[in-house]
Amino acid sequence: MTIDRSKLTPMMKQYFEIKDQYMEYILMYRLGDFYEMFFEDAIKASQALEITLTARNCGLEDKAPLCGVPHHSVDGYIKRLVDQGIKVAICEQMEDPALAKGIVKREVVRIITPGTITDPDMLDASNNNYIASVSFDENGFGLAYCDITTGVFKATEMSQRTTLLDEIIKIEPSEVIVPEGRVLDDTIRSYLNSADITVTEYLAYAFETHASRHVIQRLFDVFSTESLGFSEYPIALNACGGLLAYVEETAKVPLAHITEIDLYTQGHFMMLDKFTRRNLELVETMRSKEKKGSLLWVVDKTSTAMGARKLKTWMEEPLLDKGQIDRRLETVEVLVEDLMLRSDLRTLLKQVYDLERLVSKLVYGSMNPRDMIALKNSLMVLPDVKACIQGQIEGEFETIHTEIYPLEDVRTLIESAIVEDPPFTMKDGGFIQNGFNADLDELRDIVKNGKKWLLEVEQREREMTGIKNLKIGFNKVFGYYLEISKGSVKDAPDTYIRKQTLANAERYITPELKTLEEKILGAEEKINRLEQELFSNLKSQVMASITPIRKTAGAVASLDALLAFSECSYRYGYVKPKITTRDDIRIKNGRHPVIERIFKDSIFVPNDTYLNGKEDQFYIITGPNMAGKSTYLRQVALITLMAQIGCFVPAEKAEIGIVDRIFTRVGASDDLSQGQSTFMVEMSELANILNNATPNSLIILDEIGRGTSTYDGLSIAWSVVEYLAEKSTKTLFATHYHELTELEGLVKGVKNYRIAVKEAKDDILFLRKIEPGGANQSFGVQVAKLAGVPIPVIKRAKEILAKLEVNDINRNIEKMGGSDSARESYSVSSYEIDESLYKYIETVEVDQMTPIEAMNTLYTIVSKFRDL
Incomplete structure (x- = not known):
């Protein structure tokens, strides 16, 4: 569609200026309480979401196609789009429309693709949502993959295409990034298409060695990529660089929760190709693709989402190192034999929320007060978890104990800042604790006393005027007002200033009421603004502990997976191998x-x-x-x-x-x-x-x-x-x-x-x-x-x-050849074959025979051989 942009309204010009930067995405453009989509985006979104397509004046002769969704329920619509492989760019209002001069400033604040979803409500809690990238040269392939909601980042490289495909199948990414203009192997692309995995081409420059080194050094704050182990992984280096550049561009926030890259070789784990994963039904059944009926269904007795993800990863990556395997088995043995320890730990872990994805919400700015309470409640359990395994030296206990950080300072901070049962949305306010901030307490006192003051004014004016039905009300147009019924208007003092006439009443204001209004309403606006500011500061303070929180989450996940092994082993009578x-x-x-x-x-x-x-x-x-x-x-x-x-x-x-x-x-x-x-x-x-x-x-x-x-x-x-x-x-x-x-x-x-x-x-x-x-x-x-x-x-x-x-070869041999043991020692070379039998065999034309003719011929040869 060709559009004369010179004729567009100012708002639509702004829309196209932003849209030009995100042509591959549906642009959700914030207008008040709605996200609007226009022109081709509107047509595509209305079909995908099955919502009504309307139109809007845009300055052109024809109206612009339009569809929109409410901002408070946008996540559900985004998920439906992403599930269909459609990428979405969220464009927000960056200033208060009431204070803006001219067109409200807007910017894209989030880009959402299948691999970059950050909202836990849009994801399966028990599965990682990986985004992967592939780089390749004449020496082989590099593969990097990351779950941006947990911070897990891994990379490897291989020489064979089949091994690359096996790894992709293992991790089940929802999106794969490849260098722009490079042809992906037909077999791999065919699998990605059949599995509905989104393939995204990204700047080829981002996959070059120089650019990859630069982005890795900057994000991980290292002088050299060799310090991270990349000297042995040159192709994987490029896959990591391309993936990190893409994720950073889409996230539009510092990737503070991605703190390490796990570089591994194919020799670290047992290799399982796609046929083996399918045939053994490790995580899903062959026919129904359901968890029930798989090995994972039997073993998964985890109590946390983190543990469920960890257990699935372990199941897909069996170990090759005897020491590592034995350490896990020793831990499981202790848990199997100690019923009280196992029971206490499972009870405690059931109180732990998904720490990994709570951290990601913190990084991406979507954490709300209820999430903060979930984090606090999880941290409260950690001292008891550590106490349970204190002194255990077998297996993995010591490592897990060391990597669970109590984080008492973070827990205490949250506890002092956020009320125990905060509202579902921050706009409702009231989520900061009394006593946390003196300015906030003073403003709340004004609001509280303001209500008392209003009641006092209302009572005094009734007594002064003798109007018993006089009452104080409020609306957004006039603020606070005095309302008097039509029958009592004659008793209203001359000092009352009439503001509105209704069918059955008149509304007035007074200088005293307006003074109170300024105090009360000013305090309420300041309270909302101050609570937002205090919560933002709280998130920044908690962000400083993001690394120990992530380590703690990993340790808790490992403990939960080991508990699952022990629980199923105990229930079903398994033994230690x-x-x-x-x-x-x-x-x-x-x-x-x-x-x-x-x-x-x-x-x-x-x-x-x-x-x-x-x-x-x-x-x-x-x-x-x-x-x-x-x-x-x-x-x-x-x-x-x-x-x-x-x-x-x-x-x-x-x-x-x-x-x-x-x-x-x-x-x-x-x-x-x-x-x-x-x-x-x-x-x-x-x-x-x-x-x-x-x-x-x-x-x-x-x-x-x-x-x-x-x-x-x-x-x-x-x-x-x-x-x-x-x-x-x-x-x-x-x-x-x-x-x-x-x-x-x-x-x-x-x-x-x-x-x-x-x-x-x-x-x-x-x-x-x-x-x-x-x-x-x-x-x-x-x-x-x-x-x-x-x-x-x-x-x-x-x-x-x-x-x-009758003509079965084996049965005839049985009749003629005797016992199994006799046939085992049977050797043609131990017999002397006469010339007539040799000539007969020489004349046989096997290629021209039917199966029945072949059987009969073989029977004849055996009969002649027996008579020798």
């Missing part, structure tokens, strides 16, 4: 932590596990569907992960050798948006595992090769077993390819296990128990019957199965 640096995993009577809670009225059948990189390295697990193979696989992975986050585990006993990564290949579905079939997705996940697994990894495979033909699938699965066995990677492989059980004894480290099943005529009973050996059938027809497939279909399936089994 022994952490080792060996390559074995020993679990006695392990259980699935989620399944046993979902079906808590049923008896969960526990199972043992012994894995290492040598003789017991690769489990081939067979058995029918629904028997519990997938549950067993996942429970081993979850128990390992729980141990490495420092939590007790659902087992009778567990020794966990630290694993660097957990890989999972569980099920698959078509990714049509990427043009990938089920089999392509399956092979992509498999490739990721084979290319990145190490001898210290744990691999969970639930079916391989099922998405293609039987022979192709079996070939791939067989080859995978050999490849991973060669790498000595601990692997659990559930499969329906019973042919793979032949590998036990042929490939080092491979062991056969099966799910025990009890047969009763045509029915089966799943015993849910893992036992040595391979399954000799899949019980597919019986499972179909259990699932409710119609009886005629079941009967026909049995007939077809009987015919197919």
